[in-house]
Amino acid sequence: MLELDRLERRFGDRVALQGxxxxxxxxxxxxxxxxxxxxxxxxxxxxxxLLRPHGGQVRVLGAELxxxxxxxxxxxxxxxxxxxxxxxxxxxxxxRYQASLHRLADGRVDEVLAAVAMERRADEPVRDLSxxxxxxxxxxxxxxxxxxxxxxxxxxxxxxxxxxxxxEPLIGxxxxxxxxxxxxxxxxxxxxxxxxxGLKRGHQxxxxxxxxxxxxxxYR
Amino acid sequence: MAxxxxxxxxxxxxxxxxxxxxxxVFFYAPLDADQGFVQKIFYVHVPMAIVxxxxxxxxGVMAIRHLRTGDRSWxxxxxxxxxxxxxxxxxxxxxxxxWARASWxxxxxxxxxxxVSFLVVFLLYCVYYPLRFSIEDPDRQARYSSVxxxxxxAFVPLNFVAVRLAESFTHPRVLxxxxxDLPGEMRLTFxxxxxAMTLLFVTLWKLxxxxxxxxxxxxxxxxxxxxREPAAVA
Amino acid sequence: xxxxxxxxxxxxxxxxxxxxESVPAMTLFTVVVFVLFHFxxxxxxxxxxxxxxxxxxxxxxxxxxxxxxxxxxxxxxxxIDALLLAPVDRTALFxxxxxxxxxxxxxxxxxxxxxxxxxxxxxxxxxxxPELLAIVLLADLGLAAVGALVSALAVETRARELxxxxxxxxxxxxxxxxxxxxxxxxxxxxxxxxxLGRWLGLLSLYDVVFVLLSxxxxxxxxxx
Numbered sequence: 001m002l003e004l005d006r007l008e009r010r011f012g013d014r015v016a017l018q019g020x021x022x023x024x025x026x027x028x029x030x031x032x033x034x035x036x037x038x039x040x041x042x043x044x045x046x047x048x049x050l051l052r053p054h055g056g057q058v059r060v061l062g063a064e065l066x067x068x069x070x071x072x073x074x075x076x077x078x079x080x081x082x083x084x085x086x087x088x089x090x091x092x093x094x095x096r097y098q099a100s101l102h103r104l105a106d107g108r109v110d111e112v113l114a115a116v117a118m119e120r121r122a123d124e125p126v127r128d129l130s131x132x133x134x135x136x137x138x139x140x141x142x143x144x145x146x147x148x149x150x151x152x153x154x155x156x157x158x159x160x161x162x163x164x165x166x167x168e169p170l171i172g173x174x175x176x177x178x179x180x181x182x183x184x185x186x187x188x189x190x191x192x193x194x195x196x197x198g199l200k201r202g203h204q205x206x207x208x209x210x211x212x213x214x215x216x217x218x219y220r
Numbered sequence: 221m222a223x224x225x226x227x228x229x230x231x232x233x234x235x236x237x238x239x240x241x242x243x244x245v246f247f248y249a250p251l252d253a254d255q256g257f258v259q260k261i262f263y264v265h266v267p268m269a270i271v272x273x274x275x276x277x278x279x280g281v282m283a284i285r286h287l288r289t290g291d292r293s294w295x296x297x298x299x300x301x302x303x304x305x306x307x308x309x310x311x312x313x314x315x316x317x318x319w320a321r322a323s324w325x326x327x328x329x330x331x332x333x334x335x336v337s338f339l340v341v342f343l344l345y346c347v348y349y350p351l352r353f354s355i356e357d358p359d360r361q362a363r364y365s366s367v368x369x370x371x372x373x374a375f376v377p378l379n380f381v382a383v384r385l386a387e388s389f390t391h392p393r394v395l396x397x398x399x400x401d402l403p404g405e406m407r408l409t410f411x412x413x414x415x416a417m418t419l420l421f422v423t424l425w426k427l428x429x430x431x432x433x434x435x436x437x438x439x440x441x442x443x444x445x446x447x448r449e450p451a452a453v454a
Numbered sequence: 455x456x457x458x459x460x461x462x463x464x465x466x467x468x469x470x471x472x473x474x475e476s477v478p479a480m481t482l483f484t485v486v487v488f489v490l491f492h493f494x495x496x497x498x499x500x501x502x503x504x505x506x507x508x509x510x511x512x513x514x515x516x517x518x519x520x521x522x523x524x525x526x527x528x529x530x531x532x533x534i535d536a537l538l539l540a541p542v543d544r545t546a547l548f549x550x551x552x553x554x555x556x557x558x559x560x561x562x563x564x565x566x567x568x569x570x571x572x573x574x575x576x577x578x579x580x581x582x583x584p585e586l587l588a589i590v591l592l593a594d595l596g597l598a599a600v601g602a603l604v605s606a607l608a609v610e611t612r613a614r615e616l617x618x619x620x621x622x623x624x625x626x627x628x629x630x631x632x633x634x635x636x637x638x639x640x641x642x643x644x645x646x647x648x649x650l651g652r653w654l655g656l657l658s659l660y661d662v663v664f665v666l667l668s669x670x671x672x673x674x675x676x677x678x
């Protein structure tokens with residue numbers, strides 16, 4: 001599903017990622033840990049084909065990046081820091097727009113709105129909604145097209161426990177999708193992951209099962 | 221990339237041709253009846269304009285190569301070509317202005333479509349710098365610069381056509397006069413001057429590319445050193 | 455791809471209707487500039503080349519506002535990422551944005567032309583209307599294509615508000631030349647258009663070149 005071999009990515013002269021190698025089997029969860037600025041978000045964006053790799057080899061869903069990046073489009077669910085929703089449009093309008101980009105039937109929008117329990121407020125502009133609701137809509141947007149691969153950047157950030165539980169079947173282990181999960185919650189992240197990748201200033205520190213103590217070393 | 225290859229003979233050829241051109245301009249070309257000595261600026265002004273315009277269009281072609289192959293060295297070549305043409309452009313406008321003043325009494329004339337369209341093109345290419353240098357990521361900087369170079373390169377002929385159409389109500393001026401019916405001595409001097417200007421441009425272009433290439437290699441070596449021994453790079 | 459372009463266009467039109475950010479500003483700007491010209495030129499009515507020039511220069515300057523704001527929503531709310539992740543041809547984005555800009559310009563002109571006729575124009579506008587419409591539509595097409603391209607070029611630069619006008623205006627000189635020269639005889643009152651074909655030809659050539667060029671080159675502006 002995911003194969004990284006000495007991935008390298010720079011921003012000008014600054015090395016953001018170097019020597020990142022890991023392999024994730026279908027249906028497995030990879031937790032990406034590291035301090036702020038370690039390169040976690042960059043890694044996620046490379047996997048999403050939003051950034052192109054500068055060195056090494058990257059294969060996502062069987063497609064080699066950046067050459068075959070187009071094969072990945074539409075098969076990845078991306079949940080970044082930004083909800084990627086237009087604030088002046090309603091939740092429903094945002095999702096309908098997404099659905100038309102992905103060539104999905106309209107019914108799918110209602111389905112997903114129900115799944116995130118946002119039917120009642122789907123017709124209000126996004127700017128009027130609380131952060132938790134916006135996050136729920138963002139999750140809806142990310143799974144609208146039923147992608148086999150999920151790239152999640154702190155998915156539970158603005159959610160209360162009830163909402164987080166609600167979204168479990170969509171983006172949690174129960175969803176049975178391959179997941180790459182960036183999180184600061186060391187224990188929680190390790191608990192739901194099969195693999196953990198540790199990044200320190202762009203360099204890979206470990207890529208295997210580790211315990212919480214080892215993981216916390218990253219934050220020194 | 222052996223940019224420096226051929227640089228010495230090229231520079232020599234440039235020097236020779238430029239000397240020849242200067243000699244011809246001062247001693248061989250006839251003195252113009254009504255404009256006098258100042259008319260000789262024409263031998264600098266027009267070749268400069270032609271070379272600058274060709275430089276810009278060539279930069280557009282190089283930019284196309286960059287986008288097609290992803291090879292950033294083509295973008296550097298494109299950048300240097302634009303850069304040199306802009307410098308020549310300043311010369312064109314300056315000499316054009318002097319010539320206009322000497323010939324027609326005004327520092328600027330709108331009657332000469334080539335000069336006017338050149339001004340518009342020059343202003344456009346001046347924006348290349350702020351555009352290019354406001355983008356920090358080098359990959360993106362190269363790509364966006366190339367897109368600009370292509371659009372601007374396509375614009376050059378279009379603009380010339382447009383301005384020519386607009387000004388064609390006034391009688392055509394020196395350039396179209398000189399287009400076909402330059403007397404023998406003037407034509408020879410003009411062609412040699414054009415050749416000299418072209419050689420000068422190509423030499424300077426190669427020179428700047430060589431220097432940039434050396435800079436880039438130095439940077440890469442430093443980076444590699446830094447990766448191995450962070451302390452060694454003082 | 456057309457389907458995707460339509461979806462993006464619909465989204466942009468809906469956003470504009472709701473936020474009303476571009477079109478009202480552009481329209482107001484043109485009317486204000488007409489008033490400025492009244493004071494600046496100290497004239498109550500214009501005709502011929504002066505009228506034509508004032509009209510077209512004003513429209514071009516107003517276009518700057520639209521061009522600067524064209525990718526604003528994407529830039530501020532990360533909309534481009536969502537588009538890049540979808541199985542959509544990047545060219546669809548260009549077509550949608552150019553179409554949106556075209557429609558915005560037409561909307562502005564629906565108000566600006568009558569305003570111009572009321573405030574500054576001497577001769578009667580209605581007589582010249584059919585030819586004027588042809589000129590306006592062709593000019594708008596070129597404006598839209600180049601505007602979308604320039605907007606995308608400037609989208610990531612820090613000095614966006616400065617770069618857009620500096621980039622856009624020289625590129626639009628041929629459009630200005632074609633449109634102004636074509637419109638001039640129309641605004642001279644009771645004179646039939648001369649050389650209209652020549653100027654429409656220039657505008658069409660410009661449109662073709664820049665639409666094709668922008669479509670070809672747009673992909674390179676979105677990847678990273």
